[in-house]
Amino acid sequence: MSNKSFTSFNAVLEPFICLDMPWTINHEAMKSSEEAAHLLDLYWRCSLSPKMSKKLSELERDLCEREKYGFEQEQPTLAEIHLSSNAPNNAPKVIANATELNKMVGIEFEKFKDKGHFIVTFSKPKGIIGMPRLKIDTRQKNLLINLIAFENCILPCMRIFSCYVKLMDALIDSENDVMFLQQCGVIYNTLIEKSHEEAATFFNDIGNFCFIDYNTNHFSGLYKDVQEYYCSSRRRRWASFQQKYFSNPWARISLFAAGFLLILSVAQTFYAIYGYHKPMK
Known part of the structure; x- marks a missing residue:
């Protein structure tokens, strides 16, 4: 031809x-x-x-x-x-799921504005994982299954879909993770009955058939950066502070009121001391 x-x-x-x-x-x-x-x-x-x-x-x-x-x-x-x-890298093979990453260290997930090429990024300064939006329906499920099966027959260094699905398997442990990622816009789940639970089960099951050489994993750098971010005690304390005081409007109002009263108290104390040492003539 x-x-x-x-x-x-x-x-x-x-x-x-x-x-x-x-x-x-x-x-x-x-x-x-x-x-x-x-x-x-x-x-x-x-x-x-x-x-x-x-x-x-x-x-x-x-x-x-x-x-x-x-x-x-x-x-x-x-x-x-x-x-x-390629010398063996020390990138971890697993990371915490999406909801735990968000709760423990405040990592956010963001959909790419443009489709771009097939890639997942992690901005370490901002703590944001960026990825293309994945539509989950019967057609996409069947397509991913076939692509994983196809990649099991080719060189490990070329298994881009297997690396991606293995990453999604790490981020998704339960329906709560699917729900969270959908709220972030990186997943669009169109399955009907028990959709979030079925999507979580799909990634957990198909992830077991992704045979990855972690020395040539396309997202090994992302694994390493996310794990370092997750283990940071400073970021854990900041995330805990945000969860406690910024998780709902009433908590933010209470924090603002407390800060305002503190400023007034400091100002009152300052003028009282200032007036004592330098009384008005």
Whole structure:
């Protein structure tokens, strides 16, 4: 099949692949995905960021060169060199769930204004985890299951969806976490009966089938930064103060009134002492 045929075929598929996609489609990958083995492979390739697409192309060229020149099996591949050159990082494999992160240290979750490419960020100074909004319905559930199954057959360093679902599994332990993340706007749950409980169970179950090499986990830096933030005693005290005095309007009013009375008392004491030492003539 010619390049022109591939281009026209992909152009027909593009609107369906983009349907309800929470991240930006990689249009360059869509135009040049002649190597896609099937529709699921095409969807996966078009979900990669340009950086990941370039990395995938390098790995595929390396494999083609090995097959073309008949290199011995003992000779390391580019992927093996990449894995061996990455010293094991000390990023934790698990973090606290979303509600606990918010309650204990005040970490907030924020939906990206634009879809952007498939990525999750953590702003350490602000304590904000940013991610694309994920719509949870039957279609998205089936799609994620298939993508996880597909990634279990490829190199660990390319398993971007598996890393994402494993992160969501860590953030979601119960329906309370789903409810909280939906309030933050990073999850849009459209399941009907017992929706939050069903969504939590889905991520907990599918997370068990995500086989991750944590030395090449795409979110290992995020795990490490969030864990350091979570273990900070200073941030825990500040979060506890906020929970106690800013959790509801009455608490804020009480704090404001107490502060106002304190200022008046200090002012009264100051003028009393000042008047004693420097009486008016």
